[in-house]
Amino acid sequence: MDLDINKLVTQILQGSRIGLSRSITLLESTRADHRKLSEDLLSTLLPKTGRAIRVAISGPPGVGKSSFIEALGMRLVGQGKKIAVLAIDPSSPITGGSILGDKARMEELSKSELSFIRPTPSSGVLGGVARHTRETLLLCEAAGFDVVLIETVGIGQSEIMAASMTDIFVQLHQPFSGDELQGIKKGVMELADLIIVTKADGDALTAAEIAKNELEQAVMLTRTAEHGIPSVLLTSAHKNTGIAAVWTSILSFVEQQKASGSHSQKRRAQSRQWLNQEISTELLALLNSQARFEELLKITQQRVETSGEHCSRAARNLILSLLAPCP
Numbered sequence: 001m002d003l004d005i006n007k008l009v010t011q012i013l014q015g016s017r018i019g020l021s022r023s024i025t026l027l028e029s030t031r032a033d034h035r036k037l038s039e040d041l042l043s044t045l046l047p048k049t050g051r052a053i054r055v056a057i058s059g060p061p062g063v064g065k066s067s068f069i070e071a072l073g074m075r076l077v078g079q080g081k082k083i084a085v086l087a088i089d090p091s092s093p094i095t096g097g098s099i100l101g102d103k104a105r106m107e108e109l110s111k112s113e114l115s116f117i118r119p120t121p122s123s124g125v126l127g128g129v130a131r132h133t134r135e136t137l138l139l140c141e142a143a144g145f146d147v148v149l150i151e152t153v154g155i156g157q158s159e160i161m162a163a164s165m166t167d168i169f170v171q172l173h174q175p176f177s178g179d180e181l182q183g184i185k186k187g188v189m190e191l192a193d194l195i196i197v198t199k200a201d202g203d204a205l206t207a208a209e210i211a212k213n214e215l216e217q218a219v220m221l222t223r224t225a226e227h228g229i230p231s232v233l234l235t236s237a238h239k240n241t242g243i244a245a246v247w248t249s250i251l252s253f254v255e256q257q258k259a260s261g262s263h264s265q266k267r268r269a270q271s272r273q274w275l276n277q278e279i280s281t282e283l284l285a286l287l288n289s290q291a292r293f294e295e296l297l298k299i300t301q302q303r304v305e306t307s308g309e310h311c312s313r314a315a316r317n318l319i320l321s322l323l324a325p326c327p
Contacts, residue, residue, distance in 0.1 A: 005037055009044050012143045015082075017116050020143050024118060027132045027139070042135055045142040050267070052084075052141045053254055056162035058152040059172030064198045065151050066105040067237035068172060073106070075243050076147060077114040084140035085109070085117045086133055087151040116145065134165050134274055163191040164273050167263065168253050170194045170246075171230075173215065175207030190222065192230050194249055201236035208234055287322065296321055 003026070011019025027038045059065050066087070073083045085106065109115050118136065133150060140148050152162045163169040171192035195215055200208035215232045223229045231249055235242030257263035287293050300318045303309050 003034075003037055005041050005044070008041060012045060012139060013048065015144045017143075020116060020139060021118070023139050024132075024136050027135050028120070038135070042138060045139065049138045049141040052137075052145055053147045053250065054137060054150070054166040054168075055147065055250060056150045056152060056166040056169045057172065058162060058169070059174075059198075063172045063174045064237060065172060068196065068198055068235065069149055069151055070106040070109045071235075071237040071240055071243050072246060073109040073115060073149065074112075075247060077109070077112045081114065081146040082144060083109070083112075083115045084137075084143075084145040084148045085115065085151060086136055086140070086148065087117065087119045088133065088153050089119055089121050116140065116143075133161075137165060160191070164270055167257070167266070168193045168250055170196060170250070172196045172198050173211060174198050175200070175204045175211045189219075192219075193228065193253055194246070195219070195230050195232045196242075196246060197232065197234050199236060199238070200234035200242065201239045287319075290322055292322060 008019055008023050008026075012023060023038075023041060026034055026041065029035070029038070057065055057069060069085055069087075073085060076083050106117055110117050120133070120136070137148050137150070150162055150166060169191050171189065171194070173195065175197065197208045197212050197215070200212075212232050212234055219229055219232070233242055233245055233249065235246060237243075254263065257266065296318050300314050304311060304314050
């Protein structure tokens, strides 16, 4: 892998998809020297970021996320917009492997010179995203992409992280599945800025219209006008219907946020949240680097298992022991 940072910066700023791919691979590396290089790369490129519309797209398995994203993406590249798709694929908790089939499912979009599709394994990271999704998003912005679409893992009520790094959180539902009942639950539905009922065509059209009505009633019960009541739209990727209305709604939502000042406030809050997450990650890494940590951890684990000591107290005492000066 080419590790010339100046060359990678030049390639990214020129919109090179090869340079972008290499840079993302560098980000995802676990080697300490690669980590330092990726930090240098991002620091150099940060002034060139922040201009894209960031969209998170979530929904349960089978809802048609990839088909919906391809339909939306094809419409946007048809308008001359550059589209990046960051597709997060669930990793097996047993083998650690991922299928990473999203690019194959977006066959037409992947052929466009204006698109970039990057499948990434979640690798056990919660929140619907991968460990370096934020940094990858920034690289895509520096490469000049107008819209960055994050396709989340899509496992239900855990897509919180995806919402914390995007401008708009789009939740997909489908007819017949009972997904509309999720609208009355707390959790990810409270984060939705736009709700889409997919597969609204053919024999499923009536069921989709019923789901739309039920979701509209549900959000009226769980959301207030102060926090925004999301629109509920019908789409069909197969028939390519409703896609234009989705993009109009996304643009309208982002423009309203910019006009009110909440867009910049959200971006600043997201930066603070990212900082807090990185502090937690770095502190854990620092603990693991301490020679005494493994020994103290084994002792603490044994004490918890045999004596029933409260885990919170045991964890606090372990950290205090590490911080205490050696005798």
